[in-house]
Amino acid sequence: MGDRGAPGDVNSNVLVARSTGDAQLDKAVWQWLSWDKNQKTKEQIESLLQAGKHKELRDRLCCRLTFGTAGLRSAMGAGFCYINDLTVIQSTQGIYKYLERNFSDFKQRGFVVGYDTRGQVTSNCSSKKLAKLTAAVLLAKDVLVYFFSTYVPTPFVPYAVQQLRAVAGVMITASHNRKEDNGYKVYWENGAQITSPHDKEIIKCIEECVEPWNGSWNENLVDTSPLRQDPLKKICDSYMEDLTKICYHRELNVQTSLKFVHTSFHGVGHDYVQLAFKAFGFQPPIPVPEQKDPDPDFSTVKCPNPEEGESVLELSLRLAEKEDAKVVVATDPDADRLAVAEQQENGCWKVFTGNELAALFGWWMFSRWKETRSQGADVRNVYMLATTVSSKILRAIALKEGFHFEASETLPGFKWIGSRVKNLLDNGKEVLFAFEESIGFMCGTSVLDKDGVSAAVVIAEMATYLQGQGLTLAQKLVDIYETYGYHISKTSYFLCYDPPTIKRIFERLRNFDGPQSYPKCCGVYNILHVRDITTGYDSSQLNKKSVLPVSKSSQMITFTFQNGCVATLRTSGTEPKIKYYAEMCALPGHSDRSVLEEELQKLIEALIENFLEPAKNGLTWRSA
Numbered sequence: 001m002g003d004r005g006a007p008g009d010v011n012s013n014v015l016v017a018r019s020t021g022d023a024q025l026d027k028a029v030w031q032w033l034s035w036d037k038n039q040k041t042k043e044q045i046e047s048l049l050q051a052g053k054h055k056e057l058r059d060r061l062c063c064r065l066t067f068g069t070a071g072l073r074s075a076m077g078a079g080f081c082y083i084n085d086l087t088v089i090q091s092t093q094g095i096y097k098y099l100e101r102n103f104s105d106f107k108q109r110g111f112v113v114g115y116d117t118r119g120q121v122t123s124n125c126s127s128k129k130l131a132k133l134t135a136a137v138l139l140a141k142d143v144l145v146y147f148f149s150t151y152v153p154t155p156f157v158p159y160a161v162q163q164l165r166a167v168a169g170v171m172i173t174a175s176h177n178r179k180e181d182n183g184y185k186v187y188w189e190n191g192a193q194i195t196s197p198h199d200k201e202i203i204k205c206i207e208e209c210v211e212p213w214n215g216s217w218n219e220n221l222v223d224t225s226p227l228r229q230d231p232l233k234k235i236c237d238s239y240m241e242d243l244t245k246i247c248y249h250r251e252l253n254v255q256t257s258l259k260f261v262h263t264s265f266h267g268v269g270h271d272y273v274q275l276a277f278k279a280f281g282f283q284p285p286i287p288v289p290e291q292k293d294p295d296p297d298f299s300t301v302k303c304p305n306p307e308e309g310e311s312v313l314e315l316s317l318r319l320a321e322k323e324d325a326k327v328v329v330a331t332d333p334d335a336d337r338l339a340v341a342e343q344q345e346n347g348c349w350k351v352f353t354g355n356e357l358a359a360l361f362g363w364w365m366f367s368r369w370k371e372t373r374s375q376g377a378d379v380r381n382v383y384m385l386a387t388t389v390s391s392k393i394l395r396a397i398a399l400k401e402g403f404h405f406e407a408s409e410t411l412p413g414f415k416w417i418g419s420r421v422k423n424l425l426d427n428g429k430e431v432l433f434a435f436e437e438s439i440g441f442m443c444g445t446s447v448l449d450k451d452g453v454s455a456a457v458v459i460a461e462m463a464t465y466l467q468g469q470g471l472t473l474a475q476k477l478v479d480i481y482e483t484y485g486y487h488i489s490k491t492s493y494f495l496c497y498d499p500p501t502i503k504r505i506f507e508r509l510r511n512f513d514g515p516q517s518y519p520k521c522c523g524v525y526n527i528l529h530v531r532d533i534t535t536g537y538d539s540s541q542l543n544k545k546s547v548l549p550v551s552k553s554s555q556m557i558t559f560t561f562q563n564g565c566v567a568t569l570r571t572s573g574t575e576p577k578i579k580y581y582a583e584m585c586a587l588p589g590h591s592d593r594s595v596l597e598e599e600l601q602k603l604i605e606a607l608i609e610n611f612l613e614p615a616k617n618g619l620t621w622r623s624a
Contacts, residue, residue: 028061038085040124044078067199068573073183076120083182088130092137094206110144112169114157116334117294127172132219139225140215146231151268153335155451162191176305176332191448192418240279242446253281256464259325260285263316266295267333276457306330306339309351331452337439338452354437355391362394365432385434389581396484418448488596489583494619506555523606529560
């Protein structure tokens with residue numbers, strides 16, 4: 001927590017009178033009430049103290065935010081492990097300290113700050129206000145700050161970091177999380193999300209300077225400081241221009257009769273997707289009127305995550321039917337992810353999974369590369385990447401076509417991909433596409449992170465091109481599987497709000513047939529290999545050590561079965577979920593899709609029943 005913490009303007013007699021009997025907690029309460037200048041969150045702690053709710057106070061004040069797969073993310077509200085004015089100030093002070101140590105030209109090169117449209121009235125907390133406080137900490141220390149004058153898609157921040165040669169950047173967003181949450185996503189000078197060791201070192205720096213500095217609370221600095229610049233127009237224009245590098249059929253786009261519906265899920269995406277379609281020569285997509293403007297309550301959806309499929313795409317699909325639009329594109333609230341649905345000949349809608357979209361994007365980006373490559377361009381210099389839990393369809397395409405596919409080195413979360421892509425580019429390689437199965441796609445390398453804006457317009461161009469060939473996206477997907485082998489995958493999750501239960505489930509798997517003995521079978525299915533990222537164990541390696549980096553802070557175990565299925569159980573880095581991923585892969589021409597699907601379904605049922613035991617562990621099934 002840090003040792004400093006004089007009681008400041010708080011009446012210390014009142015605090016002593018209300019002592020909790022726990023010295024650590026008393027100190028944390030004292031610090032909070034001394035430092036927090038947000039009346040709403042201050043009152044939340046005071047009322048818990050008055051009500052004698054010591055356990056809740058301990059939960060809120062005696063632990064700190066840590067970096068997960070998408071930076072710092074938590075509920076908005078009072079407490080050192082929540083997202084609020086004070087924790088954002090503390091985090092930025094830590095980042096300032098770390099960057100000052102690492103870059104002699106930090107103040108001149110500057111720092112990028114972006115934000116989405118989230119907010120919570122009860123905590124007087126909004127993404128824009130948190131972004132202003134982030135900027136204030138740095139401006140008060142004479143750092144040049146590129147502060148966007150309005151909300152932007154998350155990919156604009158890493159893009160701006162690279163374009164403006166800034167040392168780092170922060171995006172205030174909780175992406176597709178529930179409305180109560182917010183987050184703090186940090187990008188390094190290379191335009192990729194920070195990874196180890198930066199995240200651990202920043203946490204250390206945060207803990208060294210938890211008391212707000214003079215000027216840190218001055219959110220008006222973004223309006224008055226000469227060191228604040230607004231990069232909005234420059235970055236937006238440059239981004240749209242760079243986007244045209246992956247536009248291959250502008251003449252078809254201009255003429256197409258195909259219509260598209262776009263929903264921005266009450267988030268930031270509307271204006272930017274409209275501009276992207278314009279950059280490709282398209283007519284603007286038809287927006288879903290109820291969802292096109294920002295709304296921090298996400299009023300028309302039960303959860304703001306387009307990955308949930310048809311149940312949350314209801315308004316888009318009905319509008320598309322009315323407008324005779326065959327394709328729906330849905331960006332999540334911060335526009336870094338993309339869901340796609342296509343109307344089939346029978347009138348029903350197919351909502352593509354992230355893995356299916358990746359098969360389409362992978363085929364598309366490679367076939368366009370082949371058609372437009374310069375003389376002497378070597379296919380062996382071409383790369384595509386995916387996170388470890390994503391489909392291996394790109395591996396099958398790569399084997400047949402001769403380019404490189406990498407999955408083993410990147411853990412879940414795009415932060416690992418961004419850094420690896422930068423490394424490949426710096427070594428003269430050409431990266432066409434990267435993805436994670438949770439509908440995160442990177443087409444081209446202008447942005448070293450997932451980007452729903454570019455993905456939306458690329459899928460529109462793909463659908464337009466295929467229409468000219470007399471094909472739909474769904475038909476092309478079947479063609480890809482027929483050519484490269486069927487890859488049938490299923491991903492879903494259970495909700496679990498009790499961390500000890502989650503730990504118990506995974507510890508049981510590590511000691512299944514006795515101490516330090518993983519299961520050898522799951523129901524009737526024999527297990528060939530086990531890889532445990534949490535402990536660093538991998539039975540397929542000669543030395544039994546995982547080649548993937550160990551990640552002790554999260555749970556993740558992968559089982560390779562004798563029948564060729566690969567299944568992973570892991571905890572989410574951003575939500576209270578236990579996720580499962582399973583995939584059956586077949587060689588080209590060796591597969592009956594229905595047989596594969598049936599086998600996969602039976603294996604998943606065995607996995608859930610034997611390894612997760614939902615009834616016994618009180619797990620909540622993902623709502624249909």
